[in-house]
Amino acid sequence: MAQFTDEMRKVFDVHRLVFRIGELASMTGASPRQLRYWEKKGLISSREREDGQQARVYTFKTFVMVSMIKYFMDSGYTLTAAAQQAQQREDNVRLLHRFISRGMQGFAEVDGQIALNLGAFDAQQTLMAVLPDDGGVDYRLVSNAEASRLTRELPA
Amino acid sequence: MAQFTDEMRKVFDVHRLVFRIGELASMTGASPRQLRYWEKKGLISSREREDGQQARVYTFKTFVMVSMIKYFMDSGYTLTAAAQQAQQREDNVRLLHRFISRGMQGFAEVDGQIALNLGAFDAQQTLMAVLPDDGGVDYRLVSNAEASRLTRELPA
């Protein structure tokens, strides 16, 4: 399953995502004028423009930040207060990214259902997540030996 | 913690992400000419253009697809074969999204460490994921009562 993570890590890496001002505006509901002003105030940032590049380039991190600022402003906060609120949430966002990037070991098959191998639970057992039909998530502990047996090879 | 998921779900919803051909090209390494040709062949798709909109608009789904096609082509596959390989992986991508969107119940604090509440393990216990300093992920089972007690309120 190392094959999966190696290949797919780059596919899921949101840090590769880049946007120009028009898309970021349509994605978040903030106007281009607002985005330029927020950047001038230092509330958000765009990537350094190499050489003679004209258009601003925003990253996924900025997309998240703008989305949060917009959300808090729509809730009644002033721009400055909304930016402060968003900054506090930033830590949680980073934490979630760490959990996601560390916890995914690959897919497996448990009791005939597709499961996600979440890695070692303790020295003897591996944690699996299963998606039942009711829309929730079930968790199963299986022996490490059984885990590697259950973990299916992806189509080469 | 319902507060967190309600507010942040829209922030993390990658389906809101949109790109134009230039960004998608720079993000994936495929040329604009390639993207137009692949679309003409039906291997990828761009969003319907409303009214007189000129520029193509791509979604995150297409970003993932293009990344995979590019990866397999760089590995030596022909365009058609690479697209077939990518299509097979698509199912796994969708599965991973379902696991992520269902499994996140919010943040908690376990043994003084930040943890991710992954929801019910069984009728009595809640599953928590903890990030130790060694870079891995540890899992803990706590009683449901303790879980709700440990789950910290996010800054309002």
Place this chain on the structure above:
DNA sequence: CGTGTAAGGAATTCTGACACG
């Protein structure tokens, strides 16, 4: 303070075509 708009120049995207193979 925070955002809208009109203004002119620069960069992007569009399509259909010619090219090579």
Place this chain on the structure above:
DNA sequence: CGTGTAAGGAATTCTGACACG
């Protein structure tokens, strides 16, 4: 088949300014 390029028109982004408040 699969991609590059030159060509001209259309849409986007840029900055600094004027406006309202």
